[in-house]
Amino acid sequence: MEGKPDGALLIVAHGSTVNPDSSAPTLAHAAEIRRRKIFADVGCAFWKEEPSLRDALFLFDAESIREVYVVPNFISEGYFTQTVVPRELELNGRITERSTGQIWKYCEPVGNHPMMTELLLKRARDVASDIDPAEATLLIVAHGTDLNENSAVAAKREAEKIRALRKYATVLNVYMEEPPLVSDWRKLTKTRNIIVVPFFISDGLHSYEDIPVMLGIAEERRLSSRRPAEDGRLESRPSDVFRSNPYKLDDRSLFYAPSIGTDPGFADIIIEQALNAKS
């Protein structure tokens, strides 16, 4: 793979002041990409965590870093990729030249990459490896009704692409806040096996609690932002919800996957988006 010895990668993401797991996938992808030594430096910046997007203006010394590839770790274009990130990073468009001569290249968000489709298929295979797709329904869950966000559009596009492959008996988009609702999955599906993949960038309240409650595989409780219990204690971890597959509900088997953004394959997509930057 082509290296960028005088180029740096900056992964920008939302982050959270309340969800300890929000930035974890972004940091993990950055660590993996750093390990591959493709870029001279790899950094992260967040809207809600540190380093901030404003801090990122000072992360890369123009003396050794001539180009900075900014890859939004977002599922779709929207308010953050189109308004917040360019404003905070003082980007003028796809290519911005700083007063130092350093060039910043603003890349496409990860969710736009064609490899997302393969990653969704892989995640579905991973969570239900013994299940024949031809006898299963794949549900791709998005939020829906997001203000200025297009995550529902992106989820719909991915479902259409997977449907066209004719691997699964049925492929459906379901949403948390607009029809077709996640909670209606029994009415929406006819197969015995159901595979559910949340189309989110990280795990958190939605994937740990909201969606499981809507699916009927977990009871409502207050998700804690506290440290998970150490081994040997009775308190459960939020991620335990992904370890109890399959859930037997009536005569159905339901397989529930972690959010797509936690897949290690995201690191490959981030690199691809950087290397595909317009020059």
Add this chain to the structure above:
Amino acid sequence: MANSIERCLESVLTAPLHCGQILVQETTTGHFVLSHRDDKPVDQLKVFRRAEDASNIAKYDDAGNYRPLKTAPNLRPGWRLELDTLEDLRRALDYFYPGRLAIFAAWKSGRLQTTVLRETLDRQSGMYRVAAKISDSQIDDLVADFCRSNGGCLRTILWKRDARATLTSTKLPDEKFDPNVDQAASGSPSAPTASTTSAATIPLLCQEACNLLIAECRKVVKGESALDL
């Protein structure tokens, strides 16, 4: 090849080195040992050996609560992080205090630019646009409480309130704005004055108000602040 941030780190690496609540010591074999400044050598410390371990150590405070602000003075004690290289040290410090080493290196080389609070507030959009309505006197009180070193944040404030270069809060001590003062020592109840130790210090410099403060400004404007302003 070491980058400019590692070179800057190397230039201040004298034993011991203080960075926020962290003590960095270089061993005779050229390795590095990091620990919490409040821990004593005799304490039973859990040993870690990867730079990435710093991310998990820094994520929760001693009571198990998530730490959204990594420069808050609530880093948990009880650990010892042993690292092999300068690159590992840089990465670990970057997990403990994200971005602060780069800001320090930019400041040392004269490249750091600060942004006044009013400019940061006026730039906001969406739900944070309303934050710009905060009054000067409310800023004075809010910053004094939210950013104070003893219980708020260990950063050294470099930004001003407005383009007239007004001090951001008249209620914070002068030391809060001085990069030569060790905020972790000055903010500690047991050491109310600036550090007098011979250790070198990397200050946690704040060149622009963080989003947590902007969110607090919004709460003040909307009357949702827990502070009695």
